[in-house]
Amino acid sequence: MPSLLEISPDKLARLIGTPKCPVLIDVRTDEDFDADPRLIPGSLRRDYRLVQDWGSDFAGRSAVIVCLRGKKLSHGVAAWLRHMGIPADVLEGGFEAWSEAAYPAVPVSAMPKHQASGHTLWVTRARPKIDRIACPWLIRRFVDPNAVFLFVAPAEVEAVADRFDATPFDIDAPIQWSHRGDRCTFDVMVQAFGLETEPMLRLATIVRGADTSRLDLASEAAGLLAVSLGLSRMYADDHEQLQAGMLLYDAFYRWCRDATDETHNWPSPKKGV
CATH class of the missing domain: 3.40.250.10 (Rhodanese-like domain)
Known part of the structure; x- marks a missing residue:
């Protein structure tokens, strides 16, 4: 003890x-x-x-x-x-x-090098929806809590990564952190960072289903897609959207870890009926 x-x-x-x-x-x-x-x-x-x-x-x-x-x-x-x-x-x-x-x-060995100020620096496409919110959530919660994310025009991601010594992710290019086969970037990070727990794999399936339009992979994928698209309409600032998305993925992760067997019925059945 x-x-x-x-x-x-x-x-x-x-x-x-x-x-x-x-x-x-x-x-x-x-x-x-x-x-x-x-x-x-x-x-x-x-x-x-x-x-x-x-x-x-x-x-x-x-x-x-x-x-x-x-x-x-x-x-x-x-x-x-x-x-x-x-x-x-x-x-x-x-x-x-x-x-x-x-x-x-x-x-x-899987982590990008840290900047002089001590944090990792990542860059991806602006106007994130699913993978580009899920991946920053994963990084800040499980890899580098001080990670910094840059959202730029899609055509400029690789050039910004080169000039600012940042790590690009989730772009259509042969880079380390992007889709592989039928797996999305979130899947790739979960595996590379050694985070393949049962709750995380459950969440990864939901993210993959929402991000790749395979809503049949998990019944929750449609809900994640809907909320993600709603957030993208609510926030014009990508960083404000990321902050809102952090709470969203916190909730999904806790459901995957603690509440998958819980149900909710209303109204409650009357005693003796």
């Missing part, structure tokens, strides 16, 4: 991918990280020796600290953060416990 200053892998797994997830900070040594270069979804890498320098970056947020086994490095960093007024817990058992429980982990 975790102490009052720890959080169990099971409890953390329930928080990851939700808007209320604390910031996850991986402080494994370079040697330990190189032995298994994967990250708990949404984690940021930081040098434990420099916590006094970067700790203030997380003011106003709560944090979970991850080292190899949940011992001295994570407890020391968490204590420093609490000293700085930042609520911080330690992942019980560290990355080893997370891995042994077979929870998903993102291979760093």
Whole structure:
């Protein structure tokens, strides 16, 4: 059982991918990280020796600290953060416990390089509908919470990517992050980032059905298509639409994870009838 200053892998797994997830900070040594270069979804890498320098970056947020086994490095960093007024817990058992429980982990080799300011930079076509909202949701919730997205004219995506050192996605070109066969870009990212859990695969099927006009793949695909098209009519600003879409995919993900067996009937049957 975790102490009052720890959080169990099971409890953390329930928080990851939700808007209320604390910031996850991986402080494994370079040697330990190189032995298994994967990250708990949404984690940021930081040098434990420099916590006094970067700790203030997380003011106003709560944090979970991850080292190899949940011992001295994570407890020391968490204590420093609490000293700085930042609520911080330690992942019980560290990355080893997370891995042994077979929870998903993102291979760093699949992630685009970070900009000098510390975030990944992505570029895609303007006026997003489905894939171009679903993919940013996936990235911000499970890969890089600080990711920046640029929406530009379709003909300029590759040139902008080149000039601004951004990663292009979901365009009709032979790039890493786009459709492959009958799979949409969201499918490709789910697989490449090691996120193939049952709820995520269920969501991927819904996204694929809506994005490729195969509404027979999942009964929910028609609803996602309708809401996505409605959002695109409501918002002229792509970033405002993305913010609204984040809530949409949060809801779909929670349904896929927790509520697929739940039904709703109205009016409720009368007792004794």
